[in-house]
Amino acid sequence: MEDIIALLKENVIQGRKTKDDEGVDGDSIGMPGVIELTQLALESNIPPEVIIEEGLTTGMQVVGDKFAAKEYFVPDMLASAEAVSGAQDILKPYLEDSDAMSKGKFAIATVKGDIHDIGKNIVATLLKGAGYEVDDLGINIPPEKIVEYVREYKPDFLGLSALLTTTMLAMGETIEALKENGIRDSVKVLIGGAAVSEEFAQQIGADAYCVDGFHAIKVLEEFQKVKA
Amino acid sequence: MVNMEKELMYNDEVKGVPEFSLAGSIQEGIKIEIDKAEVYRHLGYGREQDPRAGILSIVDDQVCKAYEFINPAAYYTINPITSVGSPEVSVGELHFTSHNLAQVFSGCSQAAIFVVTIGKALEMEVDQLTKEGSILSALVLDTVGSVAVEKVADELESMFRDFAAAKGGKISWRYSPGYCDWDIAQQKELFRGLDGNPIGVNLTDACSMKPRKSISGIIGGGEFCSVFSACRSCNRKNCPNRREEFLAND
Ligand code: B12
Numbered sequence: 001m002e003d004i005i006a007l008l009k010e011n012v013i014q015g016r017k018t019k020d021d022e023g024v025d026g027d028s029i030g031m032p033g034v035i036e037l038t039q040l041a042l043e044s045n046i047p048p049e050v051i052i053e054e055g056l057t058t059g060m061q062v063v064g065d066k067f068a069a070k071e072y073f074v075p076d077m078l079a080s081a082e083a084v085s086g087a088q089d090i091l092k093p094y095l096e097d098s099d100a101m102s103k104g105k106f107a108i109a110t111v112k113g114d115i116h117d118i119g120k121n122i123v124a125t126l127l128k129g130a131g132y133e134v135d136d137l138g139i140n141i142p143p144e145k146i147v148e149y150v151r152e153y154k155p156d157f158l159g160l161s162a163l164l165t166t167t168m169l170a171m172g173e174t175i176e177a178l179k180e181n182g183i184r185d186s187v188k189v190l191i192g193g194a195a196v197s198e199e200f201a202q203q204i205g206a207d208a209y210c211v212d213g214f215h216a217i218k219v220l221e222e223f224q225k226v227k228a
Numbered sequence: 229m230v231n232m233e234k235e236l237m238y239n240d241e242v243k244g245v246p247e248f249s250l251a252g253s254i255q256e257g258i259k260i261e262i263d264k265a266e267v268y269r270h271l272g273y274g275r276e277q278d279p280r281a282g283i284l285s286i287v288d289d290q291v292c293k294a295y296e297f298i299n300p301a302a303y304y305t306i307n308p309i310t311s312v313g314s315p316e317v318s319v320g321e322l323h324f325t326s327h328n329l330a331q332v333f334s335g336c337s338q339a340a341i342f343v344v345t346i347g348k349a350l351e352m353e354v355d356q357l358t359k360e361g362s363i364l365s366a367l368v369l370d371t372v373g374s375v376a377v378e379k380v381a382d383e384l385e386s387m388f389r390d391f392a393a394a395k396g397g398k399i400s401w402r403y404s405p406g407y408c409d410w411d412i413a414q415q416k417e418l419f420r421g422l423d424g425n426p427i428g429v430n431l432t433d434a435c436s437m438k439p440r441k442s443i444s445g446i447i448g449g450g451e452f453c454s455v456f457s458a459c460r461s462c463n464r465k466n467c468p469n470r471r472e473e474f475l476a477n478d
């Protein structure tokens with residue numbers, strides 16, 4: 001059993017989703033990847049909680065460290081996050097209490113007027129890999145839609161993305177709309193994207209500005225600590 | 229780089245029209261090559277640090293595939309520069325506000341207003357990969373698209389350089405709304421100068437271009453034009469995009 005978990009962790013670090021993937025170092029094609037190992041672990045009656053905590057999460061922590069040390073870059077960590085996110089989809093039905101395993105619900109959207117997709121998708125994949133339940137609302141999402149969503153689904157966190165100085169203004173509008181509807185305090189708002197900055201986040205009353213997905217993970221951990 | 233196909237194409241465009249008053253639409257014949265090193269840099273790898281083997285082969289695959297989805301096109305109009313104050317600059321009927329633009333235009337008499345794109349096929353494929361959950365491949369292909377459209381703009385620029393050189397002139401720096409002190413909202417004014425561009429690039433109310441992989445801008449031209457870098461006199465000391473040769477205390 002330890003072997004499977006160790007292999008799982010190693011393959012998370014290598015970013016090998018399936019046996020057909022080369023992995024970051026490119027030398028293990030044909031060997032079982034994260035998806036196959038997760039299935040194998042389930043067949044070997046390893047509890048899904050153990051698979052997640054000792055295989056997936058510890059693997060992702062190493063990936064985070066490598067990223068911080070500039071040994072890994074966005075594509076490398078994305079490969080890992082994608083593999084973990086695939087494994088989580090397999091494990092979800094086996095979890096007795098899936099809410100207990102989730103670190104919280106994170107909704108993410110590219111704001112009104114902005115059609116930029118890729119930055120948001122990277123953050124979504126990474127947070128899912130880090131154990132958050134992620135809901136991707138899409139691109140060009142107007143404030144009303146976001147208000148409606150927050151009211152109905154009560155996410156813990158809301159991520160807003162914008163690429164341009166013209167479209168980032170819609171982030172402020174979104175926060176105002178949450179206030180007007182009396183639900184601003186029900187959710188922590190994180191913003192990111194090429195044009196925005198720490199100062200802008202303060203100016204519009206967002207809870208945090210994040211440079212990238214890993215920064216978001218750190219910020220979310222801080223929020224959890226404060227809550228606990 | 230002299231490319232026969234390109235030369236023929238230019239001649240076709242230019243035939244019978246005085247060079248510097250023409251508007252041109254180039255939808256065929258722009259040949260670009262994707263520099264993988266550029267792709268690595270855009271993906272965040274440092275100059276000295278190429279991606280590891282597994283990522284390299286994903287880049288190889290996506291670059292190879294990208295050629296199928298790239299349809300380079302360019303449209304431009306050439307206009308007289310009617311006045312250069314700082315920051316007010318007029319090009320034909322168009323009015324722009326940017327100190328940097330005024331600097332870029334110093335010594336220039338003409339300006340090409342342009343838009344280039346690689347079309348929407350590539351981003352549709354990116355969306356498809358995203359839907360399938362292949363976010364990494366989607367990111368890589370998207371990045372290849374960014375590098376490709378920059379190459380298309382480079383090609384257009386080199387065409388203008390040839391145009392100008394043929395008349396004993398030079399061209400300026402290429403400059404675009406949204407950079408530095410040129411407000412991105414002036415995309416609206418710039419697009420007025422590209423009226424009904426036939427290559428299918430549209431501007432949204434928020435000044436975003438569709439297809440995403442498009443670049444708009446201006447290039448000045450003239451006898452006394454110099455390649456001026458706005459960074460030299462810019463006072464944004466901590467700008468992360470400052471050209472290395474013009475460091476803040478320069
Ligand atoms: C590549 C690029 C391009 C490419 C592709 C653009 C595209 N839409 O696909 C091309 C060459 C086509 C291009 C064109 C233009 N560009 Co451009 N471009 C960039 C560049 C270099 C990188 C953007 C990118 O794709 N990054 C990769 C993705 C993955 O990163 P990301 O989206 O930023 O997301 C990451 C983080 O920001 C963060 N994040 C993002 N969202 C969120 C949300 C949350 C909640 C969190 C936690 C984190 C987070 O995490 C992500 C993952 O790490 C930026 C400068 C820069 N360094 O960012 C300029 C930049 C965006 N461009 C700029 C400009 C001006 C333009 C043009 C308007 C120029 C012109 N007139 O033609 C056009 C507009 C194009 C259009 N469609 O309208 C300016 C915008 C400035 C402004 N005023 O708004 C920038 C900022 C450059 C600059 N320094 O001035 N561009």
Ligand code: SF4
Pocket residue numbers: 328407408409458459460462463464467468469470471
């Ligand atoms: S320093 Fe930065 S803002 Fe100033 S001209 Fe150069 S790139 Fe633009």
